[in-house]
Amino acid sequence: xxxxxxxxxxxxxxEGALVLLRCNYSSSVPPYLFxxxxxxxxxxxxxxxxxxAATLVKGINGFEAxxxxxxxxxxxxxxxxxxxxxxxxxxxxxPSGAGSYQLTFGKGTKLSVIP
Amino acid sequence: xxxxxQNPRYQVTQFGKPVTLSCSQTLNHNVMYxxxxxxxxxxxxxxxxxxxxxNNEADTPDNFQSRxxxxxxxxxxxxxPGLGDAAMYLCATSRDxxxxxxxxxxxxxxxx
Numbered sequence: 600x601x602x603x604x605x606x607x608x609x610x611x612x613x614e615g616a617l618v619l620l621r622c623n624y625s626s627s628v629p630p631y632l633f634x635x636x637x638x639x640x641x642x643x644x645x646x647x648x649x650x651x652a653a654t655l656v657k658g659i660n661g662f663e664a665x666x667x668x669x670x671x672x673x674x675x676x677x678x679x680x681x682x683x684x685x686x687x688x689x690x691x692x693x694p695s696g697a698g699s700y701q702l703t704f705g706k707g708t709k710l711s712v713i714p
Numbered sequence: 715x716x717x718x719x720q721n722p723r724y725q726v727t728q729f730g731k732p733v734t735l736s737c738s739q740t741l742n743h744n745v746m747y748x749x750x751x752x753x754x755x756x757x758x759x760x761x762x763x764x765x766x767x768x769n770n771e772a773d774t775p776d777n778f779q780s781r782x783x784x785x786x787x788x789x790x791x792x793x794x795p796g797l798g799d800a801a802m803y804l805c806a807t808s809r810d811x812x813x814x815x816x817x818x819x820x821x822x823x824x825x826x
Contacts, residue, residue: 631812642720642804642817643757689756693812700745700764700811704756 601626601692605705613713618662618677620708622690625671632673633691633702634664643689649673651695660684685712717741718818720805726824727795735790735821737805745811746788748780749804751820757804763788764811792823800825 606621624630631650635643647658654666660683664675673690690705719738727733737746745764749757761770763782777799779791792799802822806815 633814635817640802640820640822642718642819643806645814645816648814695812700747700762700769700808701759702815706756707754 601630601694601701601703603690603692603703603705605688605690605708607708608706609709609711611711611713612680614682615679618675618680618684618710620675620688620690620710622664622673622675622705623671624673624690624692626692626694628694628696630692631695632664632666633693634658634662634673634675635689635691635704636660637687637689637707639686646675646688680710680712682712682714685710718805718807718816720803720818720821722821723819724822724824726826727792728826729797730794733792733795733823735792735803735805735823737788737790737818738786739805739807739818740786741807741809741816742785743807743809743816744785745808745813746782747806747808747815748778748788748790749806750799751802751804753801760790795823795825797825799823 604623633648634646647656649666657663687709721736747762748760751757760774782788802820804820805818808815
């Protein structure tokens with residue numbers, strides 16, 4: 600079984616400041632990890648994914664995340680927040696291995712960007 | 715552009731009146747998923763199709779059914795919507811089961 604914990608249901612940053620959204624996971628097998636972004640009344644858009652290649656993953660819109668096995672973490676960062684980054688962000692995990700489909704989401708972190 | 719399309723974007727129905735939500739994809743993916751997302755919550759998987767094989771999650775109510783007449787289309791039928799079924803319904807696709815899921819824009823359902 601796998602689970603995801605996102606620390607902080609709501610994070611506020613100033614425009615231009617560092618964005619750090621935290622995600623910790625548990626998984627009984629090596630995981631695949633994802634970050635999705637959801638704008639109001641929209642579906643989920645894939646930001647980036649980790650599938651056991653490079654541990655530092657670069658995604659769209661200047662976001663990146665680092666897989667740290669020892670810390671069971673996959674935190675999302677962006678050096679400089681933009682107003683358009685205001686949205687809800689979901690971390691998700693799925694077990695690697697043939698036939699696995701169960702994508703388990705965290706509860707989400709709503710990011711506010713202050714002008 | 716290859717994509718996942720959901721229609722309608724907003725649906726209003728009456729308590730107990732059957733409703734059907736539609737999803738189509740141009741990605742030619744084998745797997746199609748339906749998720750329910752209530753306000754301020756994470757998406758919850760209802761069921762998925764792997765090609766023509768239907769896979770229901772254990773805790774999905776019987777009130778929810780699905781059809782996949784061909785590779786491109788998948789429907790979510792709610793036989794007797796209750797007030798508690800008001801939510802955003804998200805369709806997703808993936809090339810194979812353990813591959814990345816791509817989501818549509820969602821259909822927001824309101825039950826009066």
